[in-house]
Amino acid sequence: MRKKLTNFGKAMILPLCVYLLFTVLTKGAFGSPKSMLAIVRTSIVPILLGMALSFGMTMGMWNFASGAIIYAAAIFSANIANALHLGIPGVAIISILIAVVLNSLMGWAYNVFRVPCMVLSLGFAMIYEALPNLLTRDFTGKIKMADAYLADMPWCVIIVLIMFLIFYIIYNHTTLGTNISAIGANISIANSAGVNIDSVKFFSFLISGIFLGITAVVFLSVNVSVIAVTGFASCSMIFDSMMGIFIAAVLAKYVNYCVAVVLGIFTIRMLGTAMVAMGMSSQMRGVMTGVFLLIVLVYSANAGLLDGLKKQKAIAQSVNCELKKEQNIL
Amino acid sequence: MENELLIRCTDICKNFGATRALINTNFELYRGEVCGLIGENGSGKSTLTSIIAGVQGATSGEMFRNGAAYAPANMVEAQKAGVAMIVQEAGTLPTVDVASNIFVGNYELFRKHGFLDKKRMLQEAERILQEIGADDIHADMMLGDLNFEDRKIVEIARAMYLNPEILIIDESTTALAQKGRQLIYRLITKMRSENKGIIFISHDLEELETVCNRITCLRDGVMVGNLEGDQITVANMRPLMVGRELQGNYYRADYDGTVSDEIVLDVRHITSENGYIRNFSIQLHKGEILGFGGLSDCGMHEIGRMVFGLDRYITGEILHVPSQRKIKSIQDAISLKMGYVSKDRDNESLILNASIQDNTLMAAYKKLERMGLIPPDAEKKLSDHQIEVMRTKCESGEQYVNQLSGGNKQKVAFCKWLAADSEIYILDCPTRGIDIGVKAAMYDLIYRFKKEGKAIIMISEELPELIGMSDRMIIMKDGEISAEVMRDQSVTDTQLIEYMV
Numbered sequence: 001m002r003k004k005l006t007n008f009g010k011a012m013i014l015p016l017c018v019y020l021l022f023t024v025l026t027k028g029a030f031g032s033p034k035s036m037l038a039i040v041r042t043s044i045v046p047i048l049l050g051m052a053l054s055f056g057m058t059m060g061m062w063n064f065a066s067g068a069i070i071y072a073a074a075i076f077s078a079n080i081a082n083a084l085h086l087g088i089p090g091v092a093i094i095s096i097l098i099a100v101v102l103n104s105l106m107g108w109a110y111n112v113f114r115v116p117c118m119v120l121s122l123g124f125a126m127i128y129e130a131l132p133n134l135l136t137r138d139f140t141g142k143i144k145m146a147d148a149y150l151a152d153m154p155w156c157v158i159i160v161l162i163m164f165l166i167f168y169i170i171y172n173h174t175t176l177g178t179n180i181s182a183i184g185a186n187i188s189i190a191n192s193a194g195v196n197i198d199s200v201k202f203f204s205f206l207i208s209g210i211f212l213g214i215t216a217v218v219f220l221s222v223n224v225s226v227i228a229v230t231g232f233a234s235c236s237m238i239f240d241s242m243m244g245i246f247i248a249a250v251l252a253k254y255v256n257y258c259v260a261v262v263l264g265i266f267t268i269r270m271l272g273t274a275m276v277a278m279g280m281s282s283q284m285r286g287v288m289t290g291v292f293l294l295i296v297l298v299y300s301a302n303a304g305l306l307d308g309l310k311k312q313k314a315i316a317q318s319v320n321c322e323l324k325k326e327q328n329i330l
Numbered sequence: 331m332e333n334e335l336l337i338r339c340t341d342i343c344k345n346f347g348a349t350r351a352l353i354n355t356n357f358e359l360y361r362g363e364v365c366g367l368i369g370e371n372g373s374g375k376s377t378l379t380s381i382i383a384g385v386q387g388a389t390s391g392e393m394f395r396n397g398a399a400y401a402p403a404n405m406v407e408a409q410k411a412g413v414a415m416i417v418q419e420a421g422t423l424p425t426v427d428v429a430s431n432i433f434v435g436n437y438e439l440f441r442k443h444g445f446l447d448k449k450r451m452l453q454e455a456e457r458i459l460q461e462i463g464a465d466d467i468h469a470d471m472m473l474g475d476l477n478f479e480d481r482k483i484v485e486i487a488r489a490m491y492l493n494p495e496i497l498i499i500d501e502s503t504t505a506l507a508q509k510g511r512q513l514i515y516r517l518i519t520k521m522r523s524e525n526k527g528i529i530f531i532s533h534d535l536e537e538l539e540t541v542c543n544r545i546t547c548l549r550d551g552v553m554v555g556n557l558e559g560d561q562i563t564v565a566n567m568r569p570l571m572v573g574r575e576l577q578g579n580y581y582r583a584d585y586d587g588t589v590s591d592e593i594v595l596d597v598r599h600i601t602s603e604n605g606y607i608r609n610f611s612i613q614l615h616k617g618e619i620l621g622f623g624g625l626s627d628c629g630m631h632e633i634g635r636m637v638f639g640l641d642r643y644i645t646g647e648i649l650h651v652p653s654q655r656k657i658k659s660i661q662d663a664i665s666l667k668m669g670y671v672s673k674d675r676d677n678e679s680l681i682l683n684a685s686i687q688d689n690t691l692m693a694a695y696k697k698l699e700r701m702g703l704i705p706p707d708a709e710k711k712l713s714d715h716q717i718e719v720m721r722t723k724c725e726s727g728e729q730y731v732n733q734l735s736g737g738n739k740q741k742v743a744f745c746k747w748l749a750a751d752s753e754i755y756i757l758d759c760p761t762r763g764i765d766i767g768v769k770a771a772m773y774d775l776i777y778r779f780k781k782e783g784k785a786i787i788m789i790s791e792e793l794p795e796l797i798g799m800s801d802r803m804i805i806m807k808d809g810e811i812s813a814e815v816m817r818d819q820s821v822t823d824t825q826l827i828e829y830m831v
Contacts, residue, residue: 173445175437178426182434185423185473192385192421193435193488194406308603315605316644323599323609323645 007254014251014296015267022274030277037153043269044156045219050241050248050265051167052211054257055204057245058184061117065106066212067234068128073099073216074226075132078141088147091220096213102128103212107205111198125232132228139228143220151221163214168258176203181257243293244268250300334361336496336527337382337400337413342391344377344551346736351377352388352551359496359527364518366542366562367531368571370793370823374551375531379498382529383415384408406435414494416502416514422473422481429455429469432488458487463513479510486513497521498529515541533625535564535831547571568824580770581798582777587817589618589801592651594754594785595637599646602632606809609645614754614785619776621800622789624830629809630789631673634758637787638670639663664693666754669747671740673758673789679743680731687713687727689742693750716745721771737768744775755779758789773799793823805829 023031049066056063077095084090106124110117133139149155171177179200182190191197220226244265251260271292275285336359344352352374359365367375381388384402393400395411402408405415423431429448432455433439440451455469464483473481482502489497499514518528518541532538538545545557547570555570557563595614601607607629614620622630635641637648639659648657650666657663663670672678680689690713691698698708713727720741724734731742740760747755760776761769776799779786790796796803805813805826813829815821 169445173448175441175446178430178437178446181426182423182430185425186421189421189423190434192405194404195435311605312603312644315601315603315608319599319601319605319608319645 011251011254011260011263014247015263015270018267018270018274022270022277026274026277030274035273035277039266039269039273041151041153041156042273043266044151044160045215045222045237046240046244046265046269047160047262048163048211048215048218049238050244050261051163051258052208052215053238053241054167054171054245054248054261055180055208056117056201057242058180058257059187059201059204060184061110061201061204062242063103063106063117063121063208064232064235064238065103065121065124065128066208067237068125069099069102069209069212070216070219070237071226071229071234072102072128072131073213074220075136075139075141075228077216078143078220078226079136082142088143088150088217088221091143091147092214092217095216095220096210099213099216100206100209103209104202104206107202110205111202122232125235129228129230129232129234133230136228140225141220142225145224148221148224150218156218156221159214159218163211164258164262167211167261168256170207171258172256176200176207180204240268240272241265243289246293247296250296335359335397336361336363336395338394339378339382340392340394342378342381342393343389344374344381344386345389350551352381352391355391355548355551355553357546357553359529361525361527362522363544364522364528364530364542366538366545367529367548368535368538368545368567369548370571370791370827373548373571375548376500377551378548379415379500379529379531382408382496383413383498385415409489409492409494412492412495413498414489414492414496415498415500416482416486416489417500422484424474426473427469428459428467428471428473428476428484428487431473431484432458432469432491434488436492454491455487458491462487462490463516482510483513486510486517490517494526496527496529498531500531501533533831535567538562538567539564545570568827571823571827580773581795582773585817585819587801590616590783592616594651596649596651597633597637597646598649600636600643600648601645602629602636602809603642603644607632607636608809610809610811611646612804612811614787616785617780617783619780619786619788619799619801621796621803622787622806623791623793623796623803623826624806624812628806628830630804630806631758632809633806634670634756634787634789637663638668638756640670664750667750667752668754668756669693669750669752670756671743671747671758671760673762675736675739675743675762679746680739682732683730685728685730686717686722686724686734686742686745689731690716690727690745690749693746693752697750712749716749719748720745720775740768740772744772752784754785754787756787756789759791760788761790761792761795793826797821797823797826807831 019031029035049070053063053066073095076098077091080094081087081090086094106121109124110120113120150159171180179190179195182195183197183200187197244267245261247264247267248257248260251263255263268289271289272285275288280288339355339357342352342355342357343350355374355378357378367379369375380386382393384405384407387401400411402411402413423434429452433451437446440447452469459465459467459469462483464487467476467480467483473484476484497517502514518530521528530538530542539562542562543558545562545567546553547555549571557566557570592615593613594616597610597612599609599611601609610633612620622633624630632641636643637657639657639662650657653666655662655666657666676682687709691709694712695704698704698712710727717724717727722738722741722745724738731739734742757776761772776786776788788796788799801817803815803821803826804811805815807830815826
């Protein structure tokens with residue numbers, strides 16, 4: 001228990017550092033409860049999306065079509081639900097169905113065509129971005145202002161908590177989750193041990209589709225009106241989540257991976273908001289976010305380097321001592 | 331019960347391209363038997379056991395288990411049929427816990443109402459770990475936090491959890507220290523008392539003498555003999571492992587091992603990064619074929635890599651004597667006209683998705699450069715010339731390397747350094763996985779290099795090749811030189827094996 005608490009403390013160092021640093025730099029403006037609450041709200045979509053992306057990214061699969069699926073699911077579900085007067089529950093169900101179908105289709109294509117997921121998802125991103133433009137009259141999905149309550153407190157937090165619980169259970173308490181971790185750890189060993197790689201990957205697309213569908217509903221609620229995009233513009237919405245997952249990979253040494261994903265994405269969102277609070281331009285924010293990510297990843301990648309160099313130094317010293325002794329004897 | 335047959339392999343053949351790894355091999359394992367499989371590197375021991383364990387299929391032949399046909403499609407099927415294997419290389423999942431490692435591929439066993447019963451999985455893992463005597467490893471520990479030996483023990487637990495009737499231990503003890511070895515010996519004793527069977531591969535002949543009650547020897551993919559009871563002695567095992575006449579006369583015919591006094595490479599007191607090779611020194615002479623031999627983990631491959639600058643060394647220096655320049659990187663080595671043909675040809679020597687010409691010229695562009703540009707006709711001319719010299723079987727220099735046979739790929743790997751006019755060659759297992767015809771061509775080429783005054787370091791896992799080609803043989807054991815043997819007609823495999831094991 002004590003070790004767990006210590007590890008949790010270690011995992012909290014990074015978000016706490018970001019919090020404290022920018023609270024000091026903004027003379028307290030950033031760290032206020034009101035500001036933190038705003039960050040929680042703006043973190044909802046990236047956290048949901050991050051959970052969706054995690055299934056694939058754990059196995060080394062990058063899904064750049066996720067943003068396009070969210071746009072397509074949001075626009076189509078809004079249009080269909082409006083036409084059928086189904087309200088927000090209808091939007092949610094249709095959105096999940098569309099996202100599951102679109103993401104599973106990609107999963108099927110991935111298994112059949114054996115194209116790297118990054119390449120395949122870019123192709124699908126173009127197709128899925130084009131779908132709302134081709135199939136809807138005004139390329140837009142709208143809901144009534146009164147129906148946008150899912151973006152408000154406490155609904156948005158409740159949704160994240162429920163989805164986090166599902167995410168946590170799938171990851172830690174199902175054979176699918178354990179197989180995903182096994183494939184991510186070493187695909188060839190998992191394969192030789194009898195894990196059905198194709199099946200696990202396909203189901204990860206399918207489950208990820210459910211999370212994308214939910215993300216689409218919240219995204220629609222936050223924006224009320226979602227307009228179709230083209231030219232990979234949808235990809236931009238996935239970057240906060242992806243960066244958060246990179247940080248999660250570092251934090252996962254100390255806490256459960258699912259918790260690490262939430263902490264990682266929240267840290268990235270905190271950083272983004274803090275830089276806005278400091279009045280940084282969007283270009284500068286981009287630079288600073290990139291630098292932050294690089295520092296975390298470089299630190300993580302080279303964590304063992306210092307120890308390795310120390311060991312090498314000790315070996316070299318002992319060999320040189322032996323050599324001197326030999327030379328003295330001679 | 332005692333003499334009940336556990337598995338029978340009949341006329342097993344396994345081909346890797348032109349290489350015949352197993353030739354009509356017959357093998358039987360009875361209850362209560364600890365059968366040691368011996369043979370030189372490449373004799374087919376691991377190939378046979380990997381077929382039994384479902385890692386790969388046989389080209390032809392049949393296997394029978396408990397009287398019924400047995401042909402496992404993968405390791406899981408073999409495990410379900412009661413055959414488990416502990417392999418030499420580490421095969422664990424570093425980012426998940428010990429329990430998930432033990433049950434990988436079999437998580438379904440712990441499914442309850444659609445969910446994974448993690449608690450039961452952890453309990454079961456703890457039970458297995460205790461059963462095999464690894465009480466200090468716990469099921470919830472992260473694999474990445476364990477040391478190499480404990481990770482190996484987790485692999486043993488993975489092999490044992492389905493309570494196999496046949497356990498294959500493939501050189502696993504080599505990687506283990508005393509704790510792991512004792513654990514394996516206890517397992518062997520226990521399984522033997524339970525009337526189960528063990529196939530044990532080890533290069534440690536003393537270990538085999540202690541542990542086994544039958545020894546079977548493979549040589550060049552053929553079963554050549556058995557030892558039982560009192561016959562199992564180190565003295566009897568050694569001649570069984572060797573005793574082969576050189577097939578054909580494709581090694582160099584002369585026994586003149588004299589070389590020039592001129593030293594081209596002076597390796598002084600080098601130590602590898604992990605400290606396995608310590609304070610290692612050797613000199614390479616002009617026109618010398620310096621052979622390195624030993625078991626695969628003896629450190630000879632690492633020496634080759636350090637000399638070419640592929641791996642760092644943390645003490646000493648490697649001096650190119652004619653230029654008095656030190657070699658610290660691959661760039662240094664190439665600029666000093668050194669070439670390296672890796673044991674891992676497909677990953678380290680060739681770009682498979684590139685043409686023969688691109689591969690051949692990779693190290694020779696500087697030579698072809700004219701005022702900063704590389705004339706295409708000069709590229710083609712040099713590449714075609716190398717294809718002709720090496721008699722590489724291909725459609726043209728534009729053909730992709732991945733379309734070539736193993737032997738022809740190896741020719742391209744040689745061509746790369748020939749085209750760069752290399753003077754010093756480091757050849758790590760230069761004839762690995764190639765047929766006799768190409769082998770002969772390679773030996774011819776190596777001998778020609780020698781005659782031209784080039785210096786060659788030839789690292790080999792094949793003793794006949796080492797004896798047949800080298801002017802001087804360095805036999806390594808545990809990262810150190812265990813013997814230095816000069817070229818002589820009287821040198822035998824048996825003599826070298828004594829230094830190796």
